[in-house]
Each structure stands twice: as C-alpha cells, then as structure tokens.
Amino acid sequence: MKDKGKVVNFVLFLAFALLVIAAAERIGFQSVTVGSFKIGLLPLVFAIIITMVLGMKVFRKGIFKRIYSEFNVSFAGKYLIFIMLPLMARYGADVAPKIKEILSIGWVFIIQEFGNLGTVLIGLPIAILIGLRREAIGATLGIGREGELAYISEKYTLNSDEGRGVLSLYIIGTLFGTIVFSIIAPILLGLGFSVEALAMSSGVGSASMMTAASSALIAQVPDQAETIRAYASASQLLTSFLGTYTMVFLAVPLQRFMYNKMVKRGKQ
Structure with a gap:
C-alpha cells in the first residue's frame, strides 16, 4: 500500500509538472520595463515561480502535499541531470x-x-x-x-x-x-x-x-x-x-x- 501511494503521488507529480509547463508557455515571454531597462521574463521563470509558491507550507495541503512529497522532491533533484542531457547535446550543435x-x-x-x-x-x-x-x-x-x-x-x-x-x-x-x-x-x-x-x-x-x-x-x-x-x-x-x-x-x-x-x- 505504501508503494502504491508513492506511485499515485508520482503520477500526480508528473501531471502537475505538465500543467505548470502548459501554464508557463501560455503566459509566454513577458517584457517588464523598469526605468530605461527592459527585463525579459521567460516561461521558465514563471514555471519556477508557480512551483515555488505552490510548494510553500501554507499551500502544501491535500493534493499539493502529495505532489510535494519527500519522494517526489528527492526524485526531481536526483534526476535533474538526465533532463539536462538533451540540452547539453544542443549546446554542441550550437557551438559547431x-x-x-x-x-x-x-x-x-x-x-x-x-x-x-x-x-x-x-x-x-x-x-x-x-x-x-x-x-x-x-x-x-x-x-x-x-x-x-x-x-x-x-x-x-x-x-x-x-x-x-x-x-x-x-x-x-x-x-x-x-x-x-x-x-x-x-x-x-x-x-x-x-x-x-x-x-x-x-x-x-x-x-x-x-x-x-x-x-x-x-x-x-x-x-x-x-x-x-x-x-x-x-x-x-x-x-x-x-x-x-x-x-x-x-x-x-x-x-x-x-x-x-x-x-x-x-x-x-
């Protein structure tokens, strides 16, 4: 039962990640003018802000408590490097x-x-x-x-x-x-x-x-x-x-x- 709960939490985690990505892409690139400077805010920034806010203790109840479970957080940090590998391959193509x-x-x-x-x-x-x-x-x-x-x-x-x-x-x-x-x-x-x-x-x-x-x-x-x-x-x-x-x-x-x-x- 314990392992089954982890699987359910992980599925919720993946679904949540896809929803955050979709929301961030929907917001798209935004430009904020501060004085004479223009600051570009990428979808990646909005994705980070959304996950940071929803990961705060005040929101970590019910389904969000399951999404931000210790196993999911540990998994995300541990395997982040594998997500970055395609990006590393892209670097090589850009350098050539x-x-x-x-x-x-x-x-x-x-x-x-x-x-x-x-x-x-x-x-x-x-x-x-x-x-x-x-x-x-x-x-x-x-x-x-x-x-x-x-x-x-x-x-x-x-x-x-x-x-x-x-x-x-x-x-x-x-x-x-x-x-x-x-x-x-x-x-x-x-x-x-x-x-x-x-x-x-x-x-x-x-x-x-x-x-x-x-x-x-x-x-x-x-x-x-x-x-x-x-x-x-x-x-x-x-x-x-x-x-x-x-x-x-x-x-x-x-x-x-x-x-x-x-x-x-x-x-x-």
Missing part, C-alpha cells in the same frame, strides 16, 4: 557553426574560469562572518552545481555539515538563480555591455541559469540569436570541463587556507 570564431578568442574563455574562484574569495568571508563554519566549505566552493555536489559528497558525504552547505546552495541556485540570471542579463545589456561578453558570462556551470540568461538576451537582440547561443554554449561546456580542475587544484587549496586563517582568527 561558430567554432572558428570561438577558437579565435579561446583564451578569453579560459581566463573566465578564474572567475570560479570568486565564490571562495567573496563568499567564504561573508559565510564565516554570518556564523557558518563547516557548512561554509560546501556552500562557497563554487556555485553549488553538479561538480561541487559530487566533490563534497565524495569527500565529506551529504549528511555532513559540508554536505548540508552544498545542498543548500544547490537548492537556492535552482530556485532563484534562474530568475536572477534572466533579469540581470538584459539589465547589463542596457548598461552597454557587449552581447558577446554577456553570452560568454552566461555559462557559469548551471544549465538552467545559462539558458535563462541567453534566452533573455536573445529576446532583446533576436538578430544575434545564433552568436548568443554559440558563445553561451561554448562557455557552459568549457566551464563544466575546466571548472572541475579549477575547483580541485585552485579553489579547494585556497578555500582551505582562507578557512583555517579566518576561523583561527575568530577564536582569538
């Missing part, structure tokens, strides 16, 4: 037509990888300042995507303080990162940043964030859609590959050094 142009400025993509250290240099001091300790190690190693999740789970397990830190960041990034990226990209475009630079900066290691940022840019500059997709996809692929080595050989030692210094100083 622009490969010569991308290779001509390849060094810029490589230098961009040092930006991954920003989570340690900026995030770790703030985390320590607000009272986090071992949780800060998981939360500030990167932007909390699959690479950091795998490293922390292998080294510390996800039941550790470090594991809770990286899981928290993974969830927060999934919920809010897409919304932030879909808003900040067109704002920076309005401030005068080049569309190529913004497309490159979209690939931070998160497929959903990259898609949100690049789609928002395409909505603003549709005539450069091919360039935006190619640059964003190349940056995303490179970040997923080189980002692992940047994390292991640069971010981890730097984080360990900074953490030991700051925690010792805090105890004095």
